[in-house]
Structures are given as C-alpha cells and as structure tokens.
Amino acid sequence: MTKKLSGLLLFMLLAATAAYAHHSFAAEFDRQKPVKVTGKIVKVEWMNPHIWIYVDGKDEVTGRAAVWGFSAGPPATLSRRGINKDFLKKGDTVKIDGFLAKDGSPNGSGGTVTFPDGRSVFTASAEDPVPANKK
Amino acid sequence: MKKNFVLLLAGVVILSVVAISIAAQSGSAKAVPRLANGKPDFTGVWDHPRVGDVAKDANGKCAGETNGCKNTGAGDLPFTSLGKAENEKKDKWDYGAHCMPWGYVRSYGTPYPHAYVHHPDRLVVVWEQDNAYHMIPTDGRPLPKDPEPTWRGTSVGHWEGDTLVIETVGFNGRTWLDTAEHPHSDQLRVVERMTRPDYDHINYEVTMEDPKFYSKPMKNLRTFVLMKPGQELYEYSCAENNRCESGNCTPADVQK
Numbered sequence: 001m002t003k004k005l006s007g008l009l010l011f012m013l014l015a016a017t018a019a020y021a022h023h024s025f026a027a028e029f030d031r032q033k034p035v036k037v038t039g040k041i042v043k044v045e046w047m048n049p050h051i052w053i054y055v056d057g058k059d060e061v062t063g064r065a066a067v068w069g070f071s072a073g074p075p076a077t078l079s080r081r082g083i084n085k086d087f088l089k090k091g092d093t094v095k096i097d098g099f100l101a102k103d104g105s106p107n108g109s110g111g112t113v114t115f116p117d118g119r120s121v122f123t124a125s126a127e128d129p130v131p132a133n134k135k
Numbered sequence: 136m137k138k139n140f141v142l143l144l145a146g147v148v149i150l151s152v153v154a155i156s157i158a159a160q161s162g163s164a165k166a167v168p169r170l171a172n173g174k175p176d177f178t179g180v181w182d183h184p185r186v187g188d189v190a191k192d193a194n195g196k197c198a199g200e201t202n203g204c205k206n207t208g209a210g211d212l213p214f215t216s217l218g219k220a221e222n223e224k225k226d227k228w229d230y231g232a233h234c235m236p237w238g239y240v241r242s243y244g245t246p247y248p249h250a251y252v253h254h255p256d257r258l259v260v261v262w263e264q265d266n267a268y269h270m271i272p273t274d275g276r277p278l279p280k281d282p283e284p285t286w287r288g289t290s291v292g293h294w295e296g297d298t299l300v301i302e303t304v305g306f307n308g309r310t311w312l313d314t315a316e317h318p319h320s321d322q323l324r325v326v327e328r329m330t331r332p333d334y335d336h337i338n339y340e341v342t343m344e345d346p347k348f349y350s351k352p353m354k355n356l357r358t359f360v361l362m363k364p365g366q367e368l369y370e371y372s373c374a375e376n377n378r379c380e381s382g383n384c385t386p387a388d389v390q391k
Contacts, residue, residue: 102382
C-alpha cells in the first residue's frame, strides 16, 4: 500500500514534467475541443508509442456516449515514474479530461485521469495543452 | 599536559583530513573512466534534456526523469528566405508521427534517454527513441567526399585533447531539427564537441550549419547526466499502436 501510494505521489509530482512527443499534438488533437468523459475503464493498451485507455462513458461537454479512447504517456516514461501496467484497471471508474481527436471520432488525448476518491493524475505531456480545470 | 593537548589536536586534524579525502573520492567525485588509448570513456546510459525547440533553453528535469539536464538554446533562428518559406509551410507532414526515423539532431532532443558504447576506434550512440543507433568511427578516417544521403547522416570523430569532436554530413534533408518542426536541408553539417568534466556529466555542444536554410551557424550547449546504476534503455516500437496517424484514428476492437 505504501509502495502504491508513494508510486502515486511520484506520478503526481512528476507528471507535470512528463514529456512525450512522438507526435505533434496539433496534428492529431484539437485544443479547442475539450472532452470530459466519466465512465468505466473497459481496456488499457500498455503499448508504444502511447498507452491507450478506453472508457465506456459519456462526455459531459456534448453529452455524447461512446467507448472513448484516450492516448496517454508512453510505457517507458510511465515506468520510469513508477507507474506500471496495473495502475489503471479494467472496471475502475474514472473521469478523463482531454481533447478531442481531429477526426471527430470518440478519441482524445488523455490530459487528466481522476478517480472517484479524488486522486487525480496528469497523463499527457508538459508540452500538450492542459485541460482548463487543471490550469 | 600541553604536549598531550597538541598531540590530540594534531590527531584530530589528521583524522579530519583523511575523512575529507575519503569522502571526496566517493560519489560524484569518482574519476572519469578512460579508454585503452587514455581518452575519456563516454560509455553509459545518459539522460539528456528534452529539447523540443532548438531555439529555446531547457533546464531541470531530463527526458528520462533524472535531474540536472540543461540546454542553452540558439535563440532566434537566422532563416534564409528559403528556410523561412520552408519553416512557414502549412500542414507539414510529421514524419516522426508516421514512425520514420527522427534524424540526427532531433534524436538527441527526444523525451527518452540514450546510451554510448565507447571503444578507442568508435563511439556507438543508441537512442531509446525508435531504438535507433549511430556509428561514429574515431580511427582517423576522413569524412567521405560525397556520402549517400541518410536519415542520420555520416559521421567521423577525432580528439582535441580530451574533447571528442564529431562531424556529421550527408543528410537526406527529410528530418527536422526538433519537434517544433524547424527544418533543415540536405546541406546540414553538424559539429558536436563532447567532454566528460566529471563522472556524472557530459558537456555537449552542438553546432548546426545549413547555408541553404540558415544564414549562420546555430549552437546549443547541453548537459547530459549519467543515469543511476541499474537504469537501462527501454524497448520502443513506434508502429506498435500508432492509432491516430495524421489525425485519423483507427477504431480499437472495443470501439467497433
């Protein structure tokens, strides 16, 4: 438990300085279109170049319900912060604040993940836009 | 009594000097390792500053979460009219997002660390980004006159005292200097000067000359930090799950 907590703390401390830039953000996501999706995690792809978190839920900005996909940091960066593939579990309820994919599909950059107990982690890059509620 | 006190004082002074010198030999005061030819050995896993823009400074956290990396950026970039036009092109195609090689200069600015494997006759660079490598012969051979154009160019290195000087030419002109999409042409010439001032650091100076796109050479001064024992490079496979190429996302199985 202590290990888990210290891992989380480390994550929160370091997340703001994270840097992944496999892609240029603007090529794939639209910073003018924030999304705020609450739902249950249905799948996590712990893969390069970015992990993907899939959440079955509703976007509170537009009311759109879907299985949303969110692109987050790469496995190497997360691992160096002490976050492993078991950090986000299938069935966990989360709220994800991010930005919509440019093609309008139910995908986004995963800016922030918030758990029901209030724990909140910034999962995108320091170079990517920060969702407004985290500024 | 007075004599005993002087002896005691002398003992304390001697012990203190010994303790300080032992402390000085441990930790970061370890000697810089040397190659068989007596030159500094750069072998190790090194963290570098994340340089998303060669014009700008970067300080503090390194790409791989180590502390103490730095970059002094080039400031305003001196574009030629050709370079300016290239830089201002709309909707540039991000070759990196399509899993093409990042190129020589940009590889050193990535959000992942790199490693050196050093021998007297060559330096091997291994970047975690794309799991890419680059060979730099230091056996006295000259740069080839007209090398085949490649993503990371052709390099040779030579020593000036304890400074390793690396020259690289022969670029295909398809890469950028950084993620800020600053272009370079096939005329790019890169000169790097590397020293290891102490066990834990490399001072890295990179000069980028490209008369086609820039009117004068541009320089970055960077500090690399040795990663902790046991920290290694990770696997990196760009094409594994590159889902939103060019902004067109492929639905995942759970979204179909």
